[in-house]
């Protein structure tokens with residue numbers, strides 16, 4: 276299995292526009308691993324995209340991705356959905372006004388679809404794309420899975436939110452993709468012995484990262500994530516959704532990796548690949 280972390284940033288990736296702090300300056304100057312775009316994952320072995328942040332067009336071009344068969348959404352928040360127009364950018368032939376390929380299958384929970392319609396993107400846009408045969412919408416239920424050849428993608432609902440995270444499986448290989456909304460996490464048998472947990476970098480209870488941002492406390496701290504990893508014997512942890520407010524340079528995050536070596540912790544960068 277091959278997957279690519281298309282975007283390792285979160286709601287406010289580094290560099291942040293109009294910011295002159297040292298992290299943003301460094302990121303603007305050095306680019307590459309120092310420059311983060313919004314949260315998104317591509318499962319290369321299945322041509323499946325999870326979430327469409329604003330920069331999704333640039334991410335797909337950067338990784339030379341030539342085919343997207345399906346898009347799975349985790350939840351309605353703007354940093355995960357605002358690039359939805361990628362559907363027409365990929366699949367509409369502007370010379371003929373017709374679809375270039377078969378409709379892209381779009382998977383989302385019904386509750387999250389209704390929240391998206393209420394707060395951000397009207398359901399009429401989905402209706403329009405469906406009428407133009409650019410996409411086909413599918414409502415995913417909790418614990419439902421979809422197969423793409425040998426790859427199976429299972430939707431799992433968080434205990435305190437109707438958002439989904441995804442368990443990606445091929446044979447006995449497992450990757451858990453949990454990029455956001457980690458208000459509560461629960462050890463489930465099916466997550467045991469996963470090869471990777473790709474997870475929202477939230478905040479440290481002890482180490483003072485991000486503690487001055489009260490909204491952070493709605494999500495579980497890193498300490499709880501590592502307890503979850505330990506309880507489930509997960510082999511590797513990759514933190515994503517790294518925000519400007521984490522106040523850490525790339526090198527400072529690399530130092531954190533050494534501290535949490537026991538858990539095989541890595542901080543993601545845009546374009547990071549996992550081969551299993």
Ligand SMILES: [Zn+2]
Nearest residue numbers: 291294296299
């Ligand atoms: Zn900054």
Ligand SMILES: [Zn+2]
Nearest residue numbers: 286352354455
């Ligand atoms: Zn997010």
Ligand SMILES: [Zn+2]
Nearest residue numbers: 350352455456
């Ligand atoms: Zn979110």
